[in-house]
Amino acid sequence: MSEHLCVSLVPLFHQLDHEDLKKINACAKVSHFEKGDVIFQPGDEQLYIVADGNMKIYQLSSNGKEQLLRVVEPGSYEGESQLFGVENDARFGEALNKTTICSISKQDFNEILVDHPQLSMKLLEYNMQKVLQLEQQTQFLSMEKVEERLASYLIDLMIAEESNKVVIPMSMKDLATFLGTTPETLSRKLKYLEQLGCIERKGRNISIVDVEALENI
Incomplete structure (x- = not known):
């Protein structure tokens, strides 16, 4: 095993x-x-x-x-x-x-x-992927609005999982830290995206129902 x-x-x-x-x-x-x-x-x-x-x-x-x-x-x-x-x-x-x-x-x-x-070459390739992930987080933090960072994160997660149904791979507290905000603000922004009809959510399970609307954010 x-x-x-x-x-x-x-x-x-x-x-x-x-x-x-x-x-x-x-x-x-x-x-x-x-x-x-x-x-x-x-x-x-x-x-x-x-x-x-x-x-x-x-x-x-x-x-x-x-x-x-x-x-x-x-x-x-x-x-x-x-x-x-x-x-x-x-x-x-x-x-x-x-x-x-x-x-x-x-x-x-x-x-x-x-x-x-x-x-060694494979290892170098994977290390470059990590560098790109860190650059991505820097781009998140450069976005003025939290909902922009959240929308961008969900779209990237959807692309990575090749599905409109995604599971956030961390706690809400850790996701808030990752996006440079507080858990309370993150919770409000998730509800905001639900109210807009962009997503449906059950805990860390999220269905992206309107990709175009999410991209427009």
């Missing part, structure tokens, strides 16, 4: 054959976390693969306020920069719900790259 969860779900390793996947899986340590548990903190140097659940990545501002960077879903990972010598002096990883993590040490991962140099 751990082989399937920790290795086969990770796109980075899809190009490897079964025997190589087994070798990589043998290096992985499986850990289970409850909601709110800290998975990693500044100074840790491992690759953290999310096998099940969700892990939020955040940093603390100078005044101690939490700044959400992204949510890592099953099959994705965090910590690859530290494996290449970039020190993590600010980022934390926290379980958003029951989460299973497979971690690979810096030494083991570097040996994997030596044996499979083609993975």
Whole structure:
């Protein structure tokens, strides 16, 4: 089971054959976390693969306020920069719900790259995707109105999931932080989009019923 969860779900390793996947899986340590548990903190140097659940990545501002960077879903990972010598002096990883993590040490991962140099190019590609996600968040915060940021986020989520029915992959509190607002304001803006007929909502499950209207916002 751990082989399937920790290795086969990770796109980075899809190009490897079964025997190589087994070798990589043998290096992985499986850990289970409850909601709110800290998975990693500044100074840790491992690759953290999310096998099940969700892990939020955040940093603390100078005044101690939490700044959400992204949510890592099953099959994705965090910590690859530290494996290449970039020190993590600010980022934390926290379980958003029951989460299973497979971690690979810096030494083991570097040996994997030596044996499979083609993975380095794939790793670079995925890192660029993360950079684009951070740029996207910067664009969100540059939008004056919260409803604009929210509409843009929902459209991107719809495109990513290739469906008009989407599930917000984080709590409302974390989404509010991500969009640079408060949970109370976010709740009002979601109701506003419902009143406009753009969306229908049940908790974190959202149906986008008028894409054009959402885009116009």
